[in-house]
Structure formats: structure tokens, C-alpha cells
Amino acid sequence: PFRGGGEGLRRPRGSAEGWVLLLRVYLLLRGAGPFAGNSGSEWMVPIQPVGDGSAIYEPLRSLEATGGTDIYYPIVAALDALDGVSARTKHVLLFSDGKTVDEYRDYDGLLARLQGTEVTLSTIAIGQTPNIPLLTALIQAGHGVLYSASDVRNLPQVSIEATQRLSRSRFVTDDVPVSGPLASGDLSTIPEIGGHVLTYAKPSAEVLLWAGEDPLFARWRIGSGQVAVLNTDLDSDWSRQWLAWGKAGLLLDTMISSVEPITTSALGLTGSGKIVDRQVEVLADARDKDGEFENFLDLSALLVGTGII
Numbered sequence: 001p002f003r004g005g006g007e008g009l010r011r012p013r014g015s016a017e018g019w020v021l022l023l024r025v026y027l028l029l030r031g032a033g034p035f036a037g038n039s040g041s042e043w044m045v046p047i048q049p050v051g052d053g054s055a056i057y058e059p060l061r062s063l064e065a066t067g068g069t070d071i072y073y074p075i076v077a078a079l080d081a082l083d084g085v086s087a088r089t090k091h092v093l094l095f096s097d098g099k100t101v102d103e104y105r106d107y108d109g110l111l112a113r114l115q116g117t118e119v120t121l122s123t124i125a126i127g128q129t130p131n132i133p134l135l136t137a138l139i140q141a142g143h144g145v146l147y148s149a150s151d152v153r154n155l156p157q158v159s160i161e162a163t164q165r166l167s168r169s170r171f172v173t174d175d176v177p178v179s180g181p182l183a184s185g186d187l188s189t190i191p192e193i194g195g196h197v198l199t200y201a202k203p204s205a206e207v208l209l210w211a212g213e214d215p216l217f218a219r220w221r222i223g224s225g226q227v228a229v230l231n232t233d234l235d236s237d238w239s240r241q242w243l244a245w246g247k248a249g250l251l252l253d254t255m256i257s258s259v260e261p262i263t264t265s266a267l268g269l270t271g272s273g274k275i276v277d278r279q280v281e282v283l284a285d286a287r288d289k290d291g292e293f294e295n296f297l298d299l300s301a302l303l304v305g306t307g308i309i
Helices: 015-026 054-061 072-083 107-115 132-141 152-167 237-244 248-259
Strands: 091-096 120-126 146-149 206-211 214-222 225-230 269-276 279-286
Touching: 072 091, 072 107, 091 132, 091 152, 107 132, 120 132, 120 152, 132 146, 146 152, 206 248, 214 248, 225 248, 237 248
Parallel strands: 091 120, 120 146
Antiparallel strands: 206 214, 214 225, 269 279
């Protein structure tokens, strides 16, 4: 945890109990080392095995919001300390509104270091108006996740979510049932998958197949095209049931077609729609006779009720 000024870590009523709840989750990990990140920063507890957590509880109870926030040096200190730690997973979880001191810090160098290290970094953005550009840059370089706790009273629950994600194995090697929009019709009997890589869908992604509660096959739009990710291996025991299935070819063809739909309209248009925040978003792909995308067209659409056409 970090101290912070501004909209940083204001301690609400019952926060001590909240931190105890958080630290019970940290017991899943090998070690912890809280760091206070005011303008004068210091380790509250050095990195060490958690044990029963008692060595960490008391320093957290005294955590108060004082001074300005300077997150640069605490992150550097955390990376320095973790360099000497032998662990399967090394992760920095930053609690901050990101409103750091208005002084020069070598964030370009820090981002480059995060990109090249085995240590990952996630942030919990605290408050109503956090510095999202800075926090986003940190988690992108640190290959982590940005969480939001606009109400500090929700901080323990958000922290638990972040820690539970971290504590899970990167690979799931059990037989898991597959579901999702593509697992319907002729593909409704899709077999279980024997293994997959644990990932979390980005907000803009559409998950078409789930392995239990984990994304298995997802797609999202980039510019005029689409990108898809399949989080399993088609050349291993993980997919043995799929490959032995009589409809394996149809499954793969359907996944490929979902990324690059076949244009059937005589006008060269392919339309799709979805409901977002109670509004309908319509996307039309237009191609010329050679199959190339056409841009800057003047298009219109008519929304009609079910059964009218």
C-alpha cells in the first residue's frame, strides 16, 4: 500500500479491518513489503515471507494520508528489492490516484525498465479523478491491469480481486467445459478443452468462447480490421478432444469466419450491431468489387422492429 496526498488513501471508518481482510488474501503469496509513498518515502515493512501476517498488520493500522504523493521512487525501490527475490511471480500492486509531485522524474526510463523486467505491475486507481494517463502507461509497460476504486470504501474488495487474479496459475490444465455465443447450433456439443492460458478480456473485446469462467476465444476491432486470440494450443493434449471431434473443421472455420466475415451483400456491405449503454452501435464494412475496403462513404441506416422485414 502507498500513502498519498490529494485524493490518495484517505482512511475511512473501519479501514483497519479492511486492510486485515486484504492481507488475509496476501497470505496466498510468498511475501509482501508495503511501502509508504509520500514525498518522503520509506519501507513500512521490508519484503519478507508473510507468515501469519502479524508483522504487516500493525504498520498498516498506522497508515495515514500526509504530504504529497511521489510514486516514482517507491516503484523504483520496489523493483530494486524484487531483483533480489526468487519467486514464481513477482508483482507490484500500486495503490494511488496517480497525482504525483510536479517535479521531473525519469518516467521514460522507468517505463523502459518495466517493459524489460520479469516483474509485473498493476495499479488500483483511487478517487473520482485519478491520473489515468500516467497509471495506464505504468500498467501497459508493466503488463498489468488497471483497477478502479472511485470510492475508497470499495478498496478492500478491489484489492481482493486483484490479488486473486495474481494468485491463480497462468496455465489451467484441467478439462473445462466450453460455452459462449459460438457454442450453439451445430457446435452446441463442443467438447471440453483440456488446457488453456489464463487471460482476462479487455473491455473492448467480445468473448465468443469461454473455458469455464475464463476467455478462450475473443475478438476485438482495431481500425478497419479485427484481431482474435485463441487461448489454447491446437497441437497438444489440451485440444485432443477438439481435434477428435467430428465437427472440429466446422469449429475452426467458424472461428476464422467470425474475424473476417464473408461479404454476401450485393452492395459489398456487411453490417453488425450491438447494444452499448442502452444505445445501438451499428458498424458497416464496405468493400469494392476487388474485395478492398472502401472508406469515407455516405451511409444511412433504418432501425425497424422485429418481424417487420
